[in-house]
Amino acid sequence: MSNDDALERNFRVLVVEDSTNLQLLLAAMLHEIPGVDVVAHVTTEEEAIQWLGTASTDLAIVDLELASGTGFGVLKALSEQEGDGLNLKAVVFSNYSNASIRRRCLRMGAQAFFDKSFQIDELLDFVQGEASGKSRRSMV
Numbered sequence: 001m002s003n004d005d006a007l008e009r010n011f012r013v014l015v016v017e018d019s020t021n022l023q024l025l026l027a028a029m030l031h032e033i034p035g036v037d038v039v040a041h042v043t044t045e046e047e048a049i050q051w052l053g054t055a056s057t058d059l060a061i062v063d064l065e066l067a068s069g070t071g072f073g074v075l076k077a078l079s080e081q082e083g084d085g086l087n088l089k090a091v092v093f094s095n096y097s098n099a100s101i102r103r104r105c106l107r108m109g110a111q112a113f114f115d116k117s118f119q120i121d122e123l124l125d126f127v128q129g130e131a132s133g134k135s136r137r138s139m140v
Helices: 003-008 020-031 045-052 071-084 099-107 120-139
Strands: 011-016 036-042 059-062 089-094 112-115
Touching: 011 020, 011 045, 011 120, 020 036, 020 120, 036 045, 036 120, 045 059, 045 071, 059 071, 059 120, 071 089, 071 099, 089 120, 099 112, 112 120
Parallel strands: 011 036, 011 059, 059 089, 089 112
Antiparallel strands: none
16 A cells, blocks of 8 residues: 555444444434445444455444444554554444443443434544544654
8 A cells, every 4th residue: 555545544333233224324324424434234243243344344233232242342452452563543332322431332342332312423533533633643
């Protein structure tokens, strides 16, 4: 990859969500953010972990309740891969937002926790900020 390719590469997001309707809604909203690409939507912990191993993702948006497995398993796998040189971040987007669940997710390495019921705008702002920051970092 040339330096020009690295400068122009978009911020890549993986959506880990078991609801097809929410996957489509998130993908549509994320595509409206300049410089952001949704690289895949997956519904299970196993699929998410497979994607995370490809290093083709900058951010995973992870629900805790999945079709198979859990978002906790995804966060655990991410923390175990940290030493492998992957620079992947994760945020949790879930309805299970009591204080102990939030703390657990943050202890497991999530960058942030967003409640599906009322924090979709905050999630999108976070992604936009990360994408902008990535652009600035890649140009240094």
